[in-house]
Amino acid sequence: MTQVSKSRNTIVTIVAIYLIVGGILGICGGIAVVTGSSLLGVLGSATEQLGTSLNSTDRQNLTEAARELSEARGLLTVVGVVLLVVSVAELIISVGLFQRKNWAWRATIAVLALTIALSVLGTLFGGSFDFVGTVIAAVIIYLFYTNADVRADLNVGADEKVLPNGVF
Numbered sequence: 001m002t003q004v005s006k007s008r009n010t011i012v013t014i015v016a017i018y019l020i021v022g023g024i025l026g027i028c029g030g031i032a033v034v035t036g037s038s039l040l041g042v043l044g045s046a047t048e049q050l051g052t053s054l055n056s057t058d059r060q061n062l063t064e065a066a067r068e069l070s071e072a073r074g075l076l077t078v079v080g081v082v083l084l085v086v087s088v089a090e091l092i093i094s095v096g097l098f099q100r101k102n103w104a105w106r107a108t109i110a111v112l113a114l115t116i117a118l119s120v121l122g123t124l125f126g127g128s129f130d131f132v133g134t135v136i137a138a139v140i141i142y143l144f145y146t147n148a149d150v151r152a153d154l155n156v157g158a159d160e161k162v163l164p165n166g167v168f
Helices: 010-051 056-098 102-124 131-146 148-153
Strands: none
Touching: 010 056, 010 102, 010 131, 010 148, 056 102, 102 131, 131 148
């Protein structure tokens, strides 16, 4: 007797594809940011070497510029690594969603909540706010919490919470 598997929920499929696309783009972006930060280090070193042949005022300005480039390099490296980690997590979660793994429900909510938090933090530190991405993440979190078909497809109980103590 052949067992027929039920079809995957459309919302789960769309979210899995969304996470795959986001993961691939995020990995490309993370590599670009880490590479760019390395180039800033080279530029900072070149700026310091150039400063040795200038007068004291110009040398001081170039030294300050080199220090700022070095600080930017460190921050960009951290941002790039975080982006790479989140992007790889998105790819892993998308596989879990396609395979209807229970853990993928929690992981999807957690990584999208992290995405929203990082967007807000980036805005607070002078970056641009990703309005569209934040709204999409919030809608997905809402659907994963409230849609009974999504919960059933991923074998999540109706009263199950993201955190064990029921906070979220």
